[in-house]
Every structure is written in C-alpha cells, then in structure tokens.
Amino acid sequence: MALILLPLVFGIIAWFVPGNISRIFGLIASTVTLAWSIIAVSYFEPSEHLLVDFGLRFVRFSIDSLGFTMVLLTNSVFFLVFLSNFNTSIVHEKRFTALALLMQFGLLGLFTTNTILGFYIFWELTLLPIFLILYWFGAFDKPRALLQFFLYTLVGSLAMLLSIIGLMHLTNQQTYDALLAADIQSFGNTSIFLMGGFLLAFAVKIPLFPFHTWQAETYTKAPTAGTMLLSAIMLKMALFGLLKWVLPIFDGNATDFWRWPVITLGLVGIIYGAVIAIRQQNLKTLFAYASLSHLGLIAAALMLQNEHTNLISVVQIVNHSIVSIGLFLAAGIIEERLGTQQLDQLGGIAKVAPRFGFWFAVLTFVSLSVPFTAGFIGEFFLIKALFSAHTFTGILASTTLVLGAVYMLKAYQVPMFGPTKINSFQDLHWSELAVFAILSIAAIYLGLAPQCITDFVAHSLTQPTH
Amino acid sequence: MDSIVILFISGLIGLFAGMQKKPLLSIIIASLGLVSAGVAAYFKGSYISPLSSYEAYVPTQGLIIILLCTVTLLAILGGYKRYAADNEHTGDYLALILFSLCGAVLMAQPNDLMLFFIGLEILSIPIYVLVGIEKGSSRSAEAAVKYFFTGSFASAIILFGIALLYGATGSFQLIEIQSNLAIGIWQSPMAIIGSLFLLAGFIFKIGAVPFHFWGPDVYDGASNAVLMYMATVVKIAGIYALVNVFGQVFRDSYGFWIDLVSLIIVLSMFYGYITAWKQTSFRRLIAYSSIANAGLMIFALADTHNSNLFLFVAAYAFATIALVVINSIVNDDTDSLVNWEGIAWRHPLIGIALVISLFSLAGIPPFAGFFGKFSLLWSAVPHVPYTAILALIASVIGAFVYLRLMMSALKKPTVVVRSPLSFEQILVLTLTSLAAIGALYFI
Numbered sequence: 001m002a003l004i005l006l007p008l009v010f011g012i013i014a015w016f017v018p019g020n021i022s023r024i025f026g027l028i029a030s031t032v033t034l035a036w037s038i039i040a041v042s043y044f045e046p047s048e049h050l051l052v053d054f055g056l057r058f059v060r061f062s063i064d065s066l067g068f069t070m071v072l073l074t075n076s077v078f079f080l081v082f083l084s085n086f087n088t089s090i091v092h093e094k095r096f097t098a099l100a101l102l103m104q105f106g107l108l109g110l111f112t113t114n115t116i117l118g119f120y121i122f123w124e125l126t127l128l129p130i131f132l133i134l135y136w137f138g139a140f141d142k143p144r145a146l147l148q149f150f151l152y153t154l155v156g157s158l159a160m161l162l163s164i165i166g167l168m169h170l171t172n173q174q175t176y177d178a179l180l181a182a183d184i185q186s187f188g189n190t191s192i193f194l195m196g197g198f199l200l201a202f203a204v205k206i207p208l209f210p211f212h213t214w215q216a217e218t219y220t221k222a223p224t225a226g227t228m229l230l231s232a233i234m235l236k237m238a239l240f241g242l243l244k245w246v247l248p249i250f251d252g253n254a255t256d257f258w259r260w261p262v263i264t265l266g267l268v269g270i271i272y273g274a275v276i277a278i279r280q281q282n283l284k285t286l287f288a289y290a291s292l293s294h295l296g297l298i299a300a301a302l303m304l305q306n307e308h309t310n311l312i313s314v315v316q317i318v319n320h321s322i323v324s325i326g327l328f329l330a331a332g333i334i335e336e337r338l339g340t341q342q343l344d345q346l347g348g349i350a351k352v353a354p355r356f357g358f359w360f361a362v363l364t365f366v367s368l369s370v371p372f373t374a375g376f377i378g379e380f381f382l383i384k385a386l387f388s389a390h391t392f393t394g395i396l397a398s399t400t401l402v403l404g405a406v407y408m409l410k411a412y413q414v415p416m417f418g419p420t421k422i423n424s425f426q427d428l429h430w431s432e433l434a435v436f437a438i439l440s441i442a443a444i445y446l447g448l449a450p451q452c453i454t455d456f457v458a459h460s461l462t463q464p465t466h
Numbered sequence: 467m468d469s470i471v472i473l474f475i476s477g478l479i480g481l482f483a484g485m486q487k488k489p490l491l492s493i494i495i496a497s498l499g500l501v502s503a504g505v506a507a508y509f510k511g512s513y514i515s516p517l518s519s520y521e522a523y524v525p526t527q528g529l530i531i532i533l534l535c536t537v538t539l540l541a542i543l544g545g546y547k548r549y550a551a552d553n554e555h556t557g558d559y560l561a562l563i564l565f566s567l568c569g570a571v572l573m574a575q576p577n578d579l580m581l582f583f584i585g586l587e588i589l590s591i592p593i594y595v596l597v598g599i600e601k602g603s604s605r606s607a608e609a610a611v612k613y614f615f616t617g618s619f620a621s622a623i624i625l626f627g628i629a630l631l632y633g634a635t636g637s638f639q640l641i642e643i644q645s646n647l648a649i650g651i652w653q654s655p656m657a658i659i660g661s662l663f664l665l666a667g668f669i670f671k672i673g674a675v676p677f678h679f680w681g682p683d684v685y686d687g688a689s690n691a692v693l694m695y696m697a698t699v700v701k702i703a704g705i706y707a708l709v710n711v712f713g714q715v716f717r718d719s720y721g722f723w724i725d726l727v728s729l730i731i732v733l734s735m736f737y738g739y740i741t742a743w744k745q746t747s748f749r750r751l752i753a754y755s756s757i758a759n760a761g762l763m764i765f766a767l768a769d770t771h772n773s774n775l776f777l778f779v780a781a782y783a784f785a786t787i788a789l790v791v792i793n794s795i796v797n798d799d800t801d802s803l804v805n806w807e808g809i810a811w812r813h814p815l816i817g818i819a820l821v822i823s824l825f826s827l828a829g830i831p832p833f834a835g836f837f838g839k840f841s842l843l844w845s846a847v848p849h850v851p852y853t854a855i856l857a858l859i860a861s862v863i864g865a866f867v868y869l870r871l872m873m874s875a876l877k878k879p880t881v882v883v884r885s886p887l888s889f890e891q892i893l894v895l896t897l898t899s900l901a902a903i904g905a906l907y908f909i
Contacts, residue, residue, distance in 0.1 A: 015814075056906065117840075121831040128825060135873060143873055147866065154865055158858045165840075165847050165854075 003040050003071065004052065004061060004108050006033045007078075011101030014094055023091035026082045029101055034075040041068050046459040052112070058174065059121060062114035064460035069314060069453060070111035070240055077233045077321055078104045080438065084329045085225045086431035088336060090137055096225065103129035103229065110237055115174045116164050119245060123201075124157055126234060130226065137223040145221060149214040156201035156211075163197030166190070167249075176245070185252035195254040198246045199262065205238035206295050208262070209269040219288035220341075224332025227284065231291050231324040236317055239295070242302050243310060243461075251305070259303045263389075266300030267396045269293065274403035278410065283331040283341040286411050287324070290367070293400055294320055300397065301382040309385040310461050311454040315446060316378030318453060319366075322446075323375065326363035326439045330356075333432060334415060337425055343411070348420030353427040357416050359436035364412040366443040368405055374446035467517040467524050468510070469503040469531050470568050476502075477564035484557010489550035493542065496560040500539045500567075507531035526575040529776065530706060534574070537698050537783045538567050540897065543890040544791040545691025548798065559599065563695055566592035570703035575710050579628045579638045582707060586624065586671070589703060590617050593696055597688045609687020616680040620670035627663030630656050644715045653719075661716050665723065668711075672704040673753075674760040675733040685753035686801065690794035693749060697756050697790070698783035705763045705779060713770040720770060727767050728853040734761025735860035742867045747801045748793045751867070752786065755827065758864055762842065762857065769845035777905060778838030785823035785835060788898040791891055792816055806871065808879030813887055817876070819895040824872045826902045828865040834905030 010029035017025045044050060044065075052061035063071070078100065085091050106125035113119050131150060140146050168174055170190065171182040184191045203211045219227050247255060273293030280286035298316050301309050333356065334349070335341050350357030369375030379401065387394025428436070446453065476499020484492050507528040515521070542549070542560060549556045569588025576582030594617065598610025632638060634657035635646035647657060670677040685693055716723060738758025745751040759782050766775040795816070796805040810817035826835035839861070847854045887895070 059906075121836075124831045124836075127830070128821070132876070135876065136878070143870070146873075147869070150869060151862065151866065154862050158862060161840075161843075162847075162855060162858060165843060169844075169848055 003037055003063075004105070004112060006036060007101045007104040007108060011098050011105060014098035014101055017094055017097070019092060019094050022094040022097045023082070023086060025094075026091055026097035026100065027079075027086065029097075030075070030079040030082045030104075033104070034072075034079045037068075037071050037075045041072060044068060046456055051114075058115055059109075059118035060114045060175070061109075061112045061118075062176070063112045065456050065458075066240075066244055066314070066460040067112045069318075069457055070236070071108055073236070073318055073321055074104060074107045074111065074233055077229070077325065080325055080435050081225055081228050081232075083431050084228070084325070084332075084435040087429040088224070088332070090223050090225050093137070095136060096133060099129040099133050100225070100229065103133075107233060107237065111240060114176050116167065116176070116179060116245070117174060119241065120157070120161060120164055123160070123237060123241075126237070127153060127157075130229060130234060133226045133229070134218065134222050138226060139221045139223075145214075145217040149218045152204045152211060152214045156204035159197040160201035161197075163194040166194050166197075170194075179249050182249075184250055184254065188253070191250060191252070191254040192257045195246060195250040195258055198241070198250075199258060202238035202242055202246070202299075203262075203265070206235055206299055207269075207292065208265045208296065208299060209272060209292075210265070212269065212273075212292050215292060216285050216288045219291075219328075220282055220284045224328055224335070227328045227332075228325050231288075231328065232321040235291070235295060236321065239298055239302065239313070239317055242299065243313065247302065247305055255303075255305065259305075262303045263300045263386075263393060266296040266303070267393060269296030270300070270397060270400045271403070274400060274407060277407040278403065280407075281343045283334060283343065283346075283411060283415070284328065286343075286407060287327045287331060290327075290404070290407060291320075291324060293404065294323075297379065297382055297397055297400055300393070301385050304385055304389050306385055307461065309382065311457055312378060312381040312385075312450075314457050314461075315374060315450045315453050316382060319374035319378050319443065319446065322439050322443050323363065323367045326436065327367060329432065329435060330360045330363065333428070338422060343414045345421060346415035347418030348416075348422060349425050350416040351420065352422065352425040355428050355433065356425070359428070359433070359440065360412060360416065362440045363436065364408050366440065368408050369401065372447045373443045374450065375443070376447055377450045467520045468506040468515050469535070470524060470571050471517065472503040472506055473499055473535075473564050473568050473571070475499070477561045477568070480557050480564065481561040482557075484555070484561065487553045487556075489546070489553050489556040492557040492560050493546055493549070496542055496564060497539060499564060500535045500542075504532045504535040504539075507535070523578070523581060524572055525577050526571055526706075530574050530702075531571050533776070533780055533783075534567060534570055534699055534702060537702065537780075537787065538563060538695060540784070540787050540894050541691075541694035541698060544694050544787055544894040545689075545794070546890050547888055548689055548691040548794065555599065559596065559691075562592040562596050562599075566590075566596075566695075567699065570699050574703045574706040576707060577640050579631070579640065579643075579711075582711070583621075583625060583628060585703075586707075587621060589700065590621065590671075593692075593700065596692045597684060597696070599692070600689060603687075605687045606689070607687075609684045612680055612687075613684040616670070620667050620677070623663050623670065624667030627660045627665075627667060630660030630663060634660060640711065640714050644717065647715065648718050658719075658722070661719065661723065664711065665708075665726070668704060668708040669730060672701050672708065672760045672763070673757055674730055674764060675737045675757065676730075678734070678737070678757045678760075681757055682750045682753040685749045685756075686747060688749075690749070690790050690798065693752070694787050694790045697752060697786050701756065701760060701763070702779045702783060705760070705766070705775065708764070709766045709775060712767055717770050724768065724850065727764060728850050731761045731764050731853055732856045732860070734758060734764070735857055736863070739860055739864040739867055743863070743870075746803050748797055748803055748806065749801050751803065751871070752790065752793075755864070755867065756786070758860065759827075761860075762839065765842045765846045765850075765853075765857070768849040768853070774841035774845050777834065777908070778842050781826050781834035781838040781902065781905065784898040784901045785826045788819045788823040788895055789827075791894050792820055795885055795887070795891070803871070803874070807874050808877050808882075809875045811879055811882045812885040815887060815892060815895050819899045820875055821872060822899045822902045824868040828868040829861055830865065832903070832906055834902040837905050837908075 046065040050063040110122035273289045277289035366373045369379045386397045480495045510528045573585030594614045600606040673681040742754035826833035829839040
C-alpha cells in the first residue's frame with residue numbers, strides 16, 4: 001500500500017517545502033520510493049499477486065511481476081530525472097517537484113491497478129501533472145502546440161472510456177482476471193470496435209505513425225525533465241496497456257483484425273521516423289523522431305502476440321527508457337550550457353568536455369544497439385519475430401538498424417567532433433555523471449543478462465490466458 | 467415537509483432580522499435555517515413529524531433536499547461579501563433565496579402537477595427579483611425583464627401542457643396520469659401535444675437548446691452572488707423535476723420522445739461548448755457551459771429506471787460555485803476574462819480550487835465531475851449509444867474551453883499580486899475542492 005501511496009504523500013508535502021531545499025526533497029523522496037520498491041520486490045514471490053485494497057469499488061490493485069517491473073522502472077526513472085536535473089533551475093521550483101511526484105503516483109497506480117476503470121482513472125491522472133509541467137516550464141510561445149498535445153490525448157482517452165463502458169456493460173465484469181476469463185470473442189464485430197477505442201488511445205500515446213504529430217514539437221519545447229518523463233515512462237503506459245490489458249483480453253478475432261493495421265503503422269513509423277530524424281537539425285526533435293522509430297518496432301512486435309516476443313519487448317521497454325533518459329539528458333546539457341540545440345551551431349564539444357564526450361558516446365552506442373547492450377537483445381529478437389511473421393516485415397523492420405546508425409552517429413559526431421564552433425563548455429556535474437554511469441551500467445548489464453527481466457516477468461506473461 | 471417549513475420560517479425571521487442592518491446576523495440566521503432544513507431532511511421518516519400527514523404532498527427525497535440546501539448554503543456564503551456590502555438589503559437577499567429554495571424543494575420530485583407548478587413559480591419569482599435587485603444598474607434591470615418575460619412564457623407553456631394532459635387523462639396526479647396513459651391514451655394527439663409542451667417548458671427552465679437564449683443575457687446581468695444560486699439550484703430542481711415527470715409519466719412513450727431528447731442533448735452540448743470557446747466575459751462563458759451541462763444532465767432521461775443524476779449535478783454545482791466565487795474576487799463589477807490572467811497566483815487556495823473545479827467540469831478523473839459523467843453515461847450507453855459518442859466528442863471541445871481558462875489563470879504574472887480571502891470564501895473554496903476530490907469514495 002505504501003508502495004503506491006508514498007509518492008502522493010511526498011507530492012503533497014512538497015507543496016509546503018521551501019523552494020531552496022525542494023531539489024533535495026525531490027531527490028530524497030524519489031530515493032525513498034525507489035528503495036521501498038526494491039525492498040518490496042525482494043520480499044515478493046514472482047509467481048504470486050500482491051493485493052492492495054483501499055475499499056474503493058472501482059479501483060483495486062493487484063501487483064504481479066510485470067507490474068513490479070514497471071513499478072521499479074517508474075521509480076528508477078523518477079530517481080534519475082531528479083538526479084540528472086539536480087544542477088538545473090527546474091528543480092528549484094517546488095511546483096515541479098510536487099507535480100512530478102504526483103505524476104509518479106499516477107503511473108504507479110496505472111501499473112498496479114487491477115480494474116479496468118482504475119486503469120482509465122490513473123491514465124488520465126498522469127495528464128494533469130505533465131500538462132502543468134509543460135505549461136509552466138516549457139518554452140511554448142503559443143499555447144497551440146500544448147493544446148494539440150492535450151487534444152490528441154483527450155480524444156484518444158475518451159474513445160478508450162467509451163470502450164471501457166462498453167466492455168464493462170457487455171461482460172458485466174471489471175477486474176483483470178474476470179475480463180480475461182470473459183468470452184469477448186462472442187461479441188463479434190463489437191469487440192473489434194471496443195479494441196479500436198483502446199488502440200486509438202494507445203496510438204496517440206505511443207505514438208504510432210499518423211497520430212504522432214504532437215510529439216516532435218512537444219518534446220522540443222518541453223523542459224528537459226518533462227521530455228524525459230514523457231518519453232521514458234509516459235509512453236510506456238500505452239505499451240504496458242497493450243501488453244497487459246488489451247491484447248490478452250481481446251485475444252481472438254479482434255486482435256486478428258487489428259494485427260496487420262497496427263504492424264503496418266508501426267513499420268511506417270519505423271522508417272518514417274528514422275528518415276525524418278536524419279534530416280533534423282534540432283537535437284531534441286531528432287531524438288523525438290528516433291523515439292517514434294524505436295517505439296514503432298515494439299508496438300509492431302507486440303501485436304504478434306508471441307510469448308517470447310512479449311518477454312523481450314519488456315526488455316526493450318526498459319532499454320528505451322534508459323536510452324531516452326540518456327539522450328535527452330545529453331540534449332538538455334547541450335541546450336542548457338550553450339543555449340542552442342541546432343546541429344549547425346554546434347561542434348567540437350568533445351575537445352572541451354572530454355567526460356561528456358565519453359559518456360554521450362556510450363549512450364549513443366547503447367542506442368545503436370551494439371552487442372552486449374540491452375538494445376541489441378531487444379531489437380535483435382523483435383526483428384527476428386517480425387521476420388518469422390513475414391519476411392517482408394522483417395526486412396522493413398531491420399532498416400531501423402541502418403537508419404538508426406545514420407541519425408545517431410550524425411547526432412553524436414556533429415556536435416562532438418565537428419569543426420569547433422563553441423568557446424567553452426562546462427564538463428559534467430557529478431550528478432549528471434552519476435546518471436550516465438548508472439544508465440550505461442544498467443544497459444550493459446541487461447545486455448549481458450536479460451534473463452533477469454525475462455525470467456521475472458515470465459511469471460505473469462506466460463500464464464494460460466484462456 | 468419539515469424542511470420547507472423550516473426554510474420558510476427562517477426566511478421570515480431573516481427578513482425581519484434584516485431590519486437591524488446587521489449582515490452577520492442575517493447570514494447566521496439563513497445558514498442555521500439551511501443547516502437545520504438539511505438535518506430535518508436527513509432524519510426524514512426516522513422521527514414523528516408533526517407534519518407527517520402532509521409528507522405525501524412533497525415526496526422529494528432527503529438526499530436531494532440536502533444537496534439543494536448545501537448548494538444554497540455555499541452560494542450564500544460565497545456571495546456574502548457582496549450581500550454584506552449592501553447592508554440595507556442583506557436580509558432581503560437572503561430571505562428571497564430561502565423562499566425560492568422552498569419552491570425548489572417543492573418541485574424537485576413532484577407527484578402532482580399542480581403542486582409542481584406552484585413550486586416552480588415559488589422558485590422563479592424570487593429569482594426575477596434577485597436578478598433585478600441592483601436598481602442602479604441598467605444591465606441588471608434588462609436581465610430581470612428578459613428573465614421575467616421568458617420565464618413567464620415558459621410557465622405558460624408548462625401550464626398549457628398540464629392542461630392538455632389533464633384533458634387527456636383527467637388527473638393531475640402523476641401516478642394516475644401514468645396509469646391512464648399506459649392503457650394507450652398516450653397515442654392520443656392531446657396527450658402527445660401536452661407532453662411536448664411540458665418538455666418545452668422544462669427545457670426552457672433548465673436552459674438547454676433550443677430554449678437557451680435567455681441564459682447568457684440573464685447570467686451576464688445578474689451579480690456573481692445571485693449567479694451562484696441561479697446557475698445551480700434552479701438547474702438541479704429543474705432537471706430533477708424533468709427526470710421525475712418524464713421518467714414516471716411518459717415511460718410508455720419512451721420510444722416516441724427519446725429521439726427528440728437525444729437531439730436536444732447533442733445540440734445543447736455542441737452549441738454550448740462551441741459558443742463558450744469565443745466568449746470574453748466569464749459569466750457568459752459560465753452561461754454557455756451551463757447550457758452544455760444541461761444537455762449532459764438530460765442524459766438521465768435515457769434510462770428511466772436508474773438515473774444516476776445525483777453525482778453529476780452535485781459536481782457541476784460545486785465546481786460552478788467555486789469558479790464564480792473566484793470570479794467575484796477579480797470581477798466584482800466588471801466581468802472580463804482578461805482579468806483572469808494569473809489569478810491562481812493571488813492565493814494558493816484559488817489555484818487549487820480553480821484547477822480542481824475546471825478539471826471536474828471538464829470531466830477528467832479523479833474529480834467528481836468525471837464520476838458524475840461516468841455514471842450518467844454508464845446508464846445511458848446501452849439505450850442511446852450514438853448520442854453518447856457524440857456527447858463525448860462535444861466534451862472534448864468543452865475540455866478545451868476549461869483548459870484555456872485554466873491556462874490563462876495559471877500563467878505566472880510578472881508582478882505577483884496577493885489578494886487575501888475572507889473567511890467564508892476560504893470555507894467555500896475548501897469545501898468545494900474537498901467535495902470534488904472526495905467523490906472518489908462515493909461511487
């Protein structure tokens with residue numbers, strides 16, 4: 001119970017903490033929640049469920065091993081976000097600390113809830129904090145871009161709400177296990193529509209190809225901490241929803257109907273995102289499109305509903321969080337120190353700041369999925385799965401490796417080793433160094449021993465679904 | 467029944483106490499009256515009331531009376547600053563509100579159309595006076611005249627509908643009308659026209675499209691203090707009466723009017739929210755938002771057996787009152803949305819109450835408005851699925867209206883102006899915010 005409620009309690013306290021210690025408070029709060037979840041997971045029997053009940057009718061919690069993985073991921077992400085921004089101005093605002101902790105509460109609730117309405121409530125609960133963070137600390141000249149982000153999300157989630165109401169009416173059930181046991185297939189075409197509502201919400205969040213237009217501008221204009229939160233953990237809500245809720249529940253004709261449309265959109269996203277990323281001059285925009293490309297692969301592979309692929313996609317989800325925190329941190333460092341992210345104005349940073357050059361390189365290689373990093377395991381097996389579905393999809397999906405190398409090397413090489421265009425660059429602060437080191441170690445460890453995740457998650461993903 | 471008597475007597479006492487020209491005395495009397503009326507409603511039936519033989523005439527449920535009394539209490543507390551400024555008339559204001567509330571309680575869940583009509587008039591006439599009570603202001607006078615003419619027109623239509631129904635079925639009693647209609651009379655032209663007239667009158671009173679046009683002008687002309695009462699209690703009483711009359715009496719002709727009602731819902735929501743987008747004055751924005759919300763409330767008609775209306779109207783009323791209280795802090799005489807810029811920085815409580823109320827109105831969880839909307843849609847979806855889909859699309863537009871207001875209010879101003887809140891304002895904002903969060907525990 002404390003596992004879920006701690007961030008909420010800290011978030012409320014954060015409003016009353018004086019501004020000058022709010023960054024320390026944020027760091028302590030996220031450390032405590034992370035430590036608490038690590039302790040909880042060490043007492044947790046992976047094959048069982050941890051039930052948490054607050055006496056609410058529509059919102060109940062049941063944490064399985066997949067939920068625990070996501071809880072650990074969330075808490076680590078928030079810890080790293082607070083740590084990596086320790087030296088920036090944003091954490092001096094208690095509003096940021098409080099909102100981030102509130103968002104953490106929403107995410108933890110989402111990953112642990114057991115009822116479909118609870119899923120929706122927490123899904124929306126994360127929207128308020130991130131919206132305020134973007135609005136207060138972002139560099140949006142006009143509210144249009146921000147409103148676009150909100151419009152897309154809201155349309156998606158209202159479609160999901162309709163589907164949830166429909167699902168609850170038709171099956172007369174609301175908990176995860178009961179919905180799994182319900183015979184959704186017998187609803188025929190209705191189940192296709194219901195799944196479509198969910199998919200619309202997820203497609204906006206992930207984002208899949210035609211629904212991605214909010215992404216680039218939001219990522220670019222958002223404060224670095226906000227971008228990290230968005231890409232490292234908020235997008236994972238949708239993948240988690242797909243993996244845990246929608247695909248198992250709608251197993252049958254609805255999934256068969258939507259499989260190839262979603263895979264197609266994912267593949268289009270992989271190639272389109274990568275091609276656009278190559279042409280980008282703005283570092284954050286480039287990483288945003290790279291994210292579109294990487295997540296398209298996960299979404300496409302999830303639709304295959306292969307047990308082994310599902311396990312690997314969890315590894316890839318974790319890997320993408322690692323990569324996006326690292327890359328957006330690098331972009332944020334460059335923006336903060338130099339005031340620009342345009343590639344044509346950057347060059348020769350590595351000469352002035354060798355430590356930054358080294359760690360950025362490590363993260364670049366992690367993102368390129370070289371062997372012995374988590375990305376290698378993830379992308380290799382996901383592409384293999386797409387190959388076994390159809391040779392053509394496999395070929396298209398594997399372009400991500402080539403195109404990814406092009407834009408990532410460009411994003412690294414131009415600012416770091418290009419002709420020197422900068423005068424001075426303050427090298428890494430200890431907190432940033434720590435984050436880079438943690439991320440690199442995690443990526444390499446997962447690359448060498450991915451079974452520490454797959455074996456753990458297997459307990460909840462390989463149960464008989466029907 | 468006891469509640470009405472308590473309300474009426476405390477109104478009378480307040481009227482005479484008002485001669486002392488002590489605003490505090492008047493508000494205490496009015497608040498005590500409201501609280502004891504609520505308590506009497508809560509214990510309704512669990513003690514032997516001296517008026518128990520009259521209970522059958524006012525079947526309004528205790529819960530609804532409590533809601534009406536609570537909302538009125540919040541409204542008078544929120545508007546107290548304004549009432550107290552005019553200490554000659556504080557007692558009159560509060561007494562008029564209490565008298566009007568008697569009418570609301572009388573009409574909310576009628577079992578007799580005649581008594582319902584009397585309740586409606588008792589509710590309306592004090593409000594005509596309240597809207598026009600600022601004698602110096604020409605806008606206020608214009609609003610009062612407009613409201614009076616349109617309101618009496620609506621009353622006439624309702625009366626005509628009642629007369630036709632009486633002609634068709636020979637009774638004013640809802641149960642008798644229903645049983646007479648059930649044997650097939652509802653297909654007679656007289657009953658159909660009567661029901662349509664009744665529907666038109668109700669739509670008029672709660673201000674849904676196509677009889678919404680009085681709303682913005684009247685809301686704009688009334689003061690914030692009166693608006694708090696008018697935008698909430700009148701709507702609650704009206705929608706409950708509509709749901710009760712239609713859900714009971716015309717249950718058998720459901721298939722006949724449900725399409726019409728769906729059309730009203732969709733039109734009200736789209737019209738209300740789209741028009742609200744362009745407003746520059748806060749009270750007009752609230753008026754259009756209330757048109758759209760009236761549309762949503764009518765969803766309760768879709769399921770005649772199980773109308774989950776309570777949570778939605780309560781959430782709507784609390785959020786509206788909180789917003790109007792906040793508006794009265796910057797916009798007591800003027801009424802412009804420009805003044806809303808940076809308002810949340812004036813006091814932390816304003817910021818919190820504002821975000822919660824706007825999100826609650828926009829129907830975003832975990833606030834009361836979402837659960838209200840959810841439970842309304844929950845019972846409506848199986849009956850009118852397409853209307854529900856359209857309503858959700860309209861809610862997206864609505865969310866943007868509220869969101870834009872929120873963005874302007876949360877914008878950090880260059881110079882932070884603090885404005886202290888008075889005790890009763892703090893009380894109202896705290897209570898409404900807590901209610902919006904606490905709804906989580908009541909679903």
